[in-house]
Amino acid sequence: MTEGTGGKASSALSDTATVQSLNGALDPCDRSDSSAPHKAPSGFKHFLASRLKPFAPVDQDPRTLRKLQKVLILACTAASSSLPGFCSTIYFPALPIIIQDLQASSIAVTMTTSLFVLFMGIAPVFWASFSDHFYIRRPIYLATLLVFAGASIGSAFVNNVWVLVVLRCLQSCGASAGSALGPGTVADCFEVWERGTAMGMMFVGSFFGPLLGPIIGGFLTSGLGWRSTFWFCFALGAVLWLLMFFVMPETYRREEVWGPTAKGAILNGKSKEMDVEANRPASDEKTETTAGLDEKAEEQKEAEDRAEYQAPDGPTEELPDHATTANPNKRGRLNPLASLYLLRHPFVLLSSLESGIAFGTMFTIETVIPGQYQSVYGLPTDIIGLTFLGAGVGNILGASMGGKLSDFFLRRAKDKRGGGYLPEDRIVPTVWPGGFFFIPFGALLFGWAVERHLNLAAPIVGFGILCFGLMQIFGCVSTYLVDAMPGKGASATAAANFTRMVMACALSLVANPLVAAVGPGYLGVLLAALNVVCMLAVVLLKFKGVALRAYSGY
Known part of the structure; x- marks a missing residue:
């Protein structure tokens, strides 16, 4: 008995060293000598080394980081996620001036915004594939921000609209890493029952940016000219790069190393290990008569796995409790388009459909606002920019309320299931009024208020209501995808993001021609009808999601 207790204590004491050695072996870019004895670095030296090393190993479970550090990581992630939307719309008020200054056609200048949105969907597919293949997040954030800053400087000097189109595509590629990696980073650092609130805060950045x-x-264009918007983008990218460099550690969390949940995590007074047991299917439970035999078999398998994990020239170390028996070094060939391949799964495609139409609706209205507010209400560029504040308020209220309610309803569902939960529990009751009422009503109010030349407050309020409803859809569906595909959060998000951006690009290209043909009122009718029809996909996902995931092997 004493010997067994001593062995367990020895195993517990060696957990940290073992995980560090495992992470060193798992890191594809780590070329350090595994036989050298590991010496834990001091605080500042460790911090500096982790920031200067391009591919620093994850030597601590990201979910056990201090709360302040998690908040800082979430803030950086939200800021990075806001870049694409922010930079896609920052020069919306200047579009008429750019047409005159570059002597370009209206469709050519519109392409600088539509193709920007399209590449917001294409580029994250590659970033997510690189992230999930090499088990990294931080290097991609930093590298893409450099691309973004360089393209922003180039855009400030252009004198040809087609050069601007190319540079805007590059700028979009550099800005869009946060769209794919952001939800994955949140999943790295936050447990399931706190993830909804964290996702909501991240999406405040994503949707407040546009x-x-x-x-x-509007203010930059009226005061300093349209080129100043790109200098502002460069400064923003440089500041964000510095914040990421000093604040953001590598967070890629591998379940085969750290387990599905953080060790010792607590939910409603119950240990997380109990919660994991409750979440297992009944077919996996052991009976008392076979428990002893199974334990012996597991001990023998653990002994074999320890031998497999033993460093080439180092001492034998015990396998940590949270490491699984899978071979973590085994990976397939890099496929940059692997994220798109996930759209073959019906539940991923259905998740992307309504969120894509809802996002496209928001972006379509943003596209038509400058021209309509200028022609109908006679507003200058700086005042046009201020009219977007109503939508910003709707986004913030929707994200903060939606995230907290999502976590509340998930905890309630877990209690009803005796501690277990299903990813479909993320599709909470707030989704239904968001998709069936707020978004359609907001689109109709905006369109017909402009059509009938009503008071300016009416379309501003309508757009704000639409954005409030959008956040109810977007937060729940995005968190559902991350929960439904553990370990593939970035890739699943990139696939959904690609669908959203393709829809936003298509809708924004036809937005102004549609307004010219049928008027803003009937544009609102079309957008409202599209959202109501696509909400049926969310209904199907809620009630048939388990079967759809089982069909796809999830």
């Missing part, structure tokens, strides 16, 4: 952009862009 609405803050025109406000700042």
Whole structure:
């Protein structure tokens, strides 16, 4: 008995060293000598080394980081996620001026925004594939921000609209890493029952960016000219790069190393290990008569796995409790388009459909606002930018309320299931009024208020209501995808993001021609009808999601 207790204590004491050695072996870019004795670095030296090393190993479970550090990581992630939307719209108020200054056609200048949105969907597919293949997040954030900053400088000097189109595509590629890696980073650092609130805060950045952009862009354009918007983008990218460099550690969390949940995590007074047991299917439970035999078999398998994990020239170390028996070094060939391949799964495609139409609706209205507010209400560029504040308020309220309610309903569902939960529990009751009422009503109010030349407050309020409803859809569906595909959060998000951006690009290209043909009122009718029809996909996902995931092997 004493010997067994001593062995367990020895195993517990060696957990940290073992995980560090495992992470060193798992890191594809780590070329350090595994036989050298590991010496834990001091605080500042460890911090500096982790920031200067391009591919620093994850030597601590990201879910056990201090709360302040998690908040800082979440803030950086939200800021990175806001870049694409912010930079896609910052020069919306300047579009008429750019047409005159570059002597370009309206469709050519519109392409600088539509193709920007399209590449917001294409580029994250590659970033997510690189992230999930090499088990990294931080290097991709930093590298893409450099691309973004360089393209922003180039855009400030262009004198040809087609050069601007190319540079805007590059700028979009550099800005869009946060769209794919952001939800994965949140999943790295936050447990399931706190993930909804964290996702909501991240999406405040994602959706406040497109609405803050025109406000700042309007004042910059009226005071310093349209080129100043790109200098602002460069400065923003440089500041964000510095924040990421000093604040953001590598967070890629591998379940085969750390387990499905953090060790010792607590939910409602119950240990997380109990919660994991409750979440297992009944077919996996052991009976008392076979428990002893199974334990012996597991001990023998653990002994074999320890031998497999033993460093080439180092001492034998015990396998940590949270490491699984899978071979973590085994990986397939890199496929940059692997994220798109996930759209073959019906539940991924259905998740992307309504969120894509809802996002496209928001972006379509953003596209038509400058021209309509200028022609109907006679507003200058700086005041046009201020009108987006109503949508910003809707986004913030929707994200903060939606995230907290999502976590509340998930905890309630877990209690009803005796501690277990299903990813479909993320599709909470707030989704239904968001998709069936708020978004359609907001689109109709905006369109017909402009059509009938009603008071300016009416379309502003309508757009704000639409954005509030959008956040109820977007937060729940995005968190559902991350929960439904553990370990593939970035890739699943990139696939959904690709669908959203393709829809937003298509809708924004036809937005102004549609307004010219049928008027803003009937544009609102079309957008409202599209959202109601696509909400049926969410209904199907809620009630048939388990079967659809089982069909796809999830």
